[in-house]
Amino acid sequence: MAFWYDVEKNEVVESHRDGLTHGNLMGPYDTADAARNALKTAAERTAKWDKEDEEWNDR
Template sequence: MAYWYNVSSGQVESDDNKSQSDDLMGPYDSQEEASNALQTARERTEKWDAEDKAWEEGRSED
């Protein structure tokens, strides 16, 4: 079963009770992963931003 995080309600939803909404993040393999969706997204964005910055800095040295 897949789990989803609803950013509007702040609730975890399963395939059985999933909203028909654009406000869902997922799917996730567990309720715990879905409940941490915003933190996971934040960490990934920070990582990607750091990689982009390093790449841009590397280009400017050429």
């Protein structure tokens, strides 16, 4: 089972298959909680990568 976060509807979508193609989905995630936190996780990763890029460019 996979979980997705539907950005348009702001809800978790559960599926027994990984290949969902409708909507604006993030995932798949292993748990509903991970899917529910998709936007937070994406923001944290982006901030981390931006910092790494800045450090790399300052060399």
